[in-house]
Amino acid sequence: xxxxxxxxxxxxxxxxxxxxxxxxxxxxxxxxxxxxxxxxxxxxxxxxxxxxxxxxxxxxxxxxxxxxxxxxxxxxxxxxxxxxxxxxxxxxxxxxxxxxxxxxxxxxxxxxxxxxxxxxxxxxxxxxxxxxxxxxxxxxxxxxxxxxxxxxxxxxxxxxxxxxxxxxxxxxxxxxxxxxxxxxxxxxxxxxxxxxxxxxxxxxxxxxxxxxxxxxxxxxxxxxxxxxxxxxxxxxxxxxxxxxxxxxxxxxxxxxxxxxxxxxxxxxxxxxxxxxxxxxxxxxxxxxxxxxxxxxxxxxx
Numbered sequence: 001x002x003x004x005x006x007x008x009x010x011x012x013x014x015x016x017x018x019x020x021x022x023x024x025x026x027x028x029x030x031x032x033x034x035x036x037x038x039x040x041x042x043x044x045x046x047x048x049x050x051x052x053x054x055x056x057x058x059x060x061x062x063x064x065x066x067x068x069x070x071x072x073x074x075x076x077x078x079x080x081x082x083x084x085x086x087x088x089x090x091x092x093x094x095x096x097x098x099x100x101x102x103x104x105x106x107x108x109x110x111x112x113x114x115x116x117x118x119x120x121x122x123x124x125x126x127x128x129x130x131x132x133x134x135x136x137x138x139x140x141x142x143x144x145x146x147x148x149x150x151x152x153x154x155x156x157x158x159x160x161x162x163x164x165x166x167x168x169x170x171x172x173x174x175x176x177x178x179x180x181x182x183x184x185x186x187x188x189x190x191x192x193x194x195x196x197x198x199x200x201x202x203x204x205x206x207x208x209x210x211x212x213x214x215x216x217x218x219x220x221x222x223x224x225x226x227x228x229x230x231x232x233x234x235x236x237x238x239x240x241x242x243x244x245x246x247x248x249x250x251x252x253x254x255x256x257x258x259x260x261x262x263x264x265x266x267x268x269x270x271x272x273x274x275x276x277x278x279x280x281x282x283x284x285x286x287x288x289x290x291x292x293x294x295x296x297x298x299x300x301x
Contacts, residue, residue: 002093002096002118007025009046010035010052012035012052012066013029014027014035021039022037023036024036024098025068028089030087032102034114037068038280046150047220048148049067049068049148049151049254051067056082060083063083063084068147071143072146073131074142074241076144083105085102089101098116100115102114109136110134112130114129128273130271130272130273131266133270134269140263140264140266141263141272142260142262142264142272143261144240144261145258147227148256149222151199152200152201153220154222154255155255156196156288157211157213159193159195160214161214162214172214173212175209176242176244177210182207193290194290197250200250204252205251208248212246213246221286224282225283227280229276229277230279232275233245238263239263240260247259283296
């Protein structure tokens with residue numbers, strides 16, 4: 001069961017939820033968002049970054065990144081993806097789960113919802129992302145779950161080989177690059193089975209990379225903790241950004257750990273759904289290397 005109390009996160013009024021090993025902070029004046037994520041043993045260490053001053057001009061007004069975890073629509077487009085989420089939201093408990101109900105986005109014909117549900121193991125939760133078509137005709141899009149992480153850590157995305165034909169003649173992995181991605185960037189580390197991306201407060205230039213992750217998870221290490229997000233990859237489905245299921249973006253202020261669901265055509269009144277499983281484990285010091293990840297494999301898998 002979840003316990004809930006009133007509180008604040010970096011000045012934002014919030015519901016503070018305890019689910020098993022996790023402390024989760026949900027703002028009530030903006031969203032749908034999750035601004036705080038910590039392990040119960042170090043409840044003062046927020047693994048998410050909160051940066052309310054960062055803003056981008058859009059045709060609707062100034063969109064603020066705020067930080068934490070958010071739900072977007074993919075493929076990315078301006079102004080659609082940057083729809084303002086600066087109004088109060090409904091946060092309620094139903095049974096043992098917490099539901100964050102966003103406001104209608106009439107320009108996009110959608111409404112967003114995030115549900116947090118405890119799992120039976122007691123140390124992980126399901127985070128269910130839903131985008132409803134509130135318009136009058138079908139629309140095609142993918143759910144895009146974005147976690148803005150604390151500075152001075154590194155992200156991990158697995159790209160293990162997997163034969164798609166008997167002789168191994170066909171390509172099996174995808175790495176997606178953006179126009180501003182520099183493969184010589186020192187924050188990016190490519191190894192045999194993993195892509196690593198370091199967050200470096202001293203490097204201002206942005207960099208982004210996407211992969212078709214195998215196995216389908218992504219992780220971020222910071223402050224001695226490893227945050228793992230697992231998803232289900234649907235073979236044969238079409239994904240955004242050249243079949244990317246995991247994307248990582250960073251600059252000098254933050255790193256975003258992103259997962260994507262398939263592109264789906266959603267009829268009026270229907271919902272596009274994308275689920276992540278979150279787990280936070282204390283692992284101590286960790287380096288972005290194959291050997292280091294091998295030592296915490298049991299925590300991840």
